[in-house]
Amino acid sequence: QVQLEESGGGLVQAGRSLRLSCAASGRFSSINTMAWYRQAPGKQRDLVATITSGGTTNYADSVKGRFTISRDNAKNTVYLQMNSLKPEDTAVYYCYVVVNISPRNYAYWGQGTQVTVSS
Helix, strand or coil, X not given: CEEEEEECCEEEECCCCEEEEEEEEXXXXXXXXXXXXXXXXXXXXXXXXXXXXXXXXXXXXXXXXXXXXXXEHHHCEEEEEECCCCHHHCEEEEEEEEEEECCEEEEEECCCEEEEEEC
């Protein structure tokens, strides 16, 4: 069983920064891909950024150059550094973690953390 604990959300003014974190705990052999998604009011849940076990990252065009995804494998934690925040970044942010529990892979969602950016 795996639990994800998200933190770091809040309300900030446009142009400021936030850092989200998501720590995985429980029984698993390893963590594969980790990612962040977001869902704005009335919108679908969209992919923001991914990071593979090898450290390869990908970003949505809307956040490229402003957001950075990283991971600390020793802490089983993924981070999302969000700089130059814009009102359109306002959403609930969800971490997504794929773990291996031998012999299968399983995907888990965090409960979400609210990010609100005021103009």
